[in-house]
Amino acid sequence: MVADGQMRKRDERLTSQQRHRDKPDPLHDKTKVQEKKIRLFRPGDFIVDNQNNCCICPAGQKLYSSGSRCSINGRLAHRYKGTKAGCGQCTMRAQCLRHPGRTPIRQVAIFASGPGSGHAATELMMRAIDSARGRAIYSQRIATVEPVFANIRHTKRLDRFTLRGKEKVGTQWRLYCLVHNIEKLARNGSGANGR
Known part of the structure; x- marks a missing residue:
């Protein structure tokens, strides 16, 4: 048997001695009862x-x-x-x-819930898309426009603009669109040679 600091934990004969066990640190107790906050009127x-x-x-x-x-x-x-x-x-x-x-x-x-409120534009857009004309336009948009944005966002990884200022952001956007169009031309051909 080795007499060290851990001896009492290893020796079965001394396991019942409570006075030698570590007591919990009173400063470490983080389970204080918190007062319930009063709900303010909204x-x-x-x-x-x-x-x-x-x-x-x-x-x-x-x-x-x-x-x-x-x-x-x-x-x-x-x-x-x-x-x-x-x-x-x-x-x-x-x-x-x-x-x-x-x-x-x-x-x-x-x-207010009328024009100028934050939710009005969303509600107007939802009503426009839910109409018969809106569904027709949206299905056409899904087929033509959304793949372009999906390619630029996910394949080209343009999740957010890295530059600041309208002019710089516009230039960065045009460059990404240019790369997308060049990629399309390279894949499908330019159409000038009869394809």
């Missing part, structure tokens, strides 16, 4: 009253219009603001405001 929790041009918060307070056609990240929105009298003494401030101690009133933006 714009969907507010009721819009278009007749009175206001918005009703979950606590029943009125938020008044502060801008009807505001652009937020390129999307149209209607903004509403609460009042200091309404929000100041509200019992639901912790659920309504991120920083109830320093934010005096609640502001909310309700995004």
Whole structure:
């Protein structure tokens, strides 16, 4: 038997001695009980009253219009603001405001679903493709245009442009298209010699 630091682990006679075993490091315990975050009210929790041009918060307070056609990240929105009298003494401030101690009133933006909103262009395109004419155009496009983009993207590996600036990106795109066209001519012939 070798008397070293691991002797107690190897010797069966000493396995029942609990006092010599390593105790867990109290500083290493990462399983602390985390407080459950309070779910803040979202714009969907507010009721819009278009007749009175206001918005009703979950606590029943009125938020008044502060801008009807505001652009937020390129999307149209209607903004509403609460009042200091309404929000100041509200019992639901912790659920309504991120920083109830320093934010005096609640502001909310309700995004429009019409033109100018982020989803309108997608919805219009979906309706256009789902029509009979759209399906016919799309099936034609699949046969003629998509193979070109597939070749440039996957075979030529142009997933993203490596240059910056409109002029440089345009030049890089034209070079890739030129390579694609030369490859097509080399494979299928130019058609000038009667092929």
